[in-house]
Amino acid sequence: MKFKKLYIRSRMKNIDITEIKQLLTKPKRIVIVTHKNPDGDAIGSSLGLSHYLKSKDHDVIAITPNDYPDFLKWIPGEDTIIKHESETVTANALIESAELIFTLDFNALNRTGNMEPHLIAAKGIKIMIDHHQQPEDYAKYVYSDISICSTSQMIYHFLEMLDDVNAIESAIATCLYVGIMTDTGSFRFASTTSTTHRVIADLIDKGANNAQIHSNVYDTNTFSRLQLLGRSLNNLRVIPELKTAYITLSQEELNQYNFKKGDTEGVVNYALSLNNINFAAIFIEHKQDKIVKISLRSNGSFNVNEFARKNFNGGGHNNAAGGRSQLSLKDTVEKFISILPNYNKDLNL
Ligand code: 5GP
Ligand code: MN
Secondary structure (H helix, E strand, O other), X not given: OOOXXXXXXXXXXXXXXXXXXXXXXXXXXXXXXXXXXXXXXXXXXHHXXXXXXXXXXXXXXXXXXXXXXXXXXOOOOHHHOEEOOOOHHHHHHHHHHOXXXXXXXOOOHHHHHHHHHHHHHOOOEEEEEEOXXXXXXXXXXXXXXXXXXXXXXXXXXXXXXXXXXXXXOHHHHHHHHHHHHHHOXXXXXXXXXXXXXXXXXXXXXXXXXHHHHHHHHHOOOOHHHHHHHHHHHHOOEEEHXXXXXXXXXXXXXXXXXXXXXXXXXXXXXXXXXXXXXXXXXXXXXXXXXXXXXXXXXXXXXXXXXXXXXXXXXXXXXXXXXEEEEOOOHHHHHHHHHHXXXXXXXXXXX
């Protein structure tokens, strides 16, 4: 196909691809790991790659550090995922005996939480596929491209590099579709390119049922989740002179509305959707972990990755990042408000 090259933004080095192809010629014990609090892209890329490698007769297990939201608990193969938090002994044994370890959708090993020391100690050959900035240098083979919207799209390109896109059947297509859809806010963020749409078109051709997938992921509200959204919107505050809006949720409020993992997913986007707002944040109190989890989003050139790294021990992408604070919820918000004026110029661009 003449336009095939258009799909490929970046490639791994040819020598790396040749070596990986070679490694995959014989059945191997393979573990696929992703980051803590896995999102649609983490699960979609892990399971998409897992289905592909299984179809090539490898022995493959996907391991997540911990649990993930119910709206992802229908994805093909999801029931085979091992959660390190609840199946620690099994997960550690698998990591230890793996010949190959794919690390997907994260740039730093500490994003795997308690799995980190086991991954450091593991002897298996590591292959990183990820789209976050400033990737750590722990893997033998690295496919990193921060211009690509999702790791799931990178898995598609990875299969292109292996000259094996034709191996994509409906389960793989469905998994990759979920990851691309969730990481692009349903194809609307600036990271969505014509290549993304071409990949998506091909995934639909290969069996991804787009309407069903949207419905499975997004039509999953419970009454209490909508009430929690209402509470969040009531807590929305605006600092117009700095084009910033933020939301807070205390542990008490989470409890009141029966909070479950995933319930606050996307809430920060309501703050960003306000007109004349370039920067949005949500602060969520996690009393048990003694932290406040922070999600940051921006429109345009304000770099929330840098902001999160510098001030809140986090990171991510230019327009979507996260971090944490060990201060109280009130003190965290005060810190946030006090440092914002330093960014006055960037926020008012
Ligand atoms: P979210 O706000 O949805 O949790 O995360 C947004 C983006 O920032 C994701 O790409 C996520 O991987 C990244 N991110 C979130 N929290 C952290 C963190 O604590 N550290 C780093 N390095 N990245 C994070
Ligand atoms: Mn991602």
